[in-house]
Amino acid sequence: MARQSISITEPNDKWLKAQVDSQEYSSKSELVNDLIRQARNQQRQIDWVRAKLEKAEKSGFTDATKEQILAQSKSDLNG
Incomplete structure (x- = not known):
């Protein structure tokens, strides 16, 4: 595992310590x-949505309702 040295502001350090102290x-x-794992996962989701939006913009209009689009997007996100 790589070791890093980083500087953290005092408020952030207090928050980190409180999380550890709370076990x-x-x-x-x-x-x-x-x-970092959470941020990476969030970025993957953002990238997925961005790709879907770009694909939709290039493909033109759809006859699907917003409810159908939302249901399909949720289905795609959940596997």
């Missing part, structure tokens, strides 16, 4: 890695 996480490193 939600065993260490600040575990918490930071979890936050």
Whole structure:
């Protein structure tokens, strides 16, 4: 595992410490890695939505209702 040295503002450090103190996480490193995983997952979802929007813009109009589009998008997201 790669080791990094980072600087964190005091408010952020206090928040990290509070999360560890509450035993939600065993260490600040575990918490930071979890936050990064969450951010990466969120970015994948954003990229997926962006790709869908770009594809839709290029393909033209649809006859599907907004409810049908939403249902299909949820189905695609959930696998």
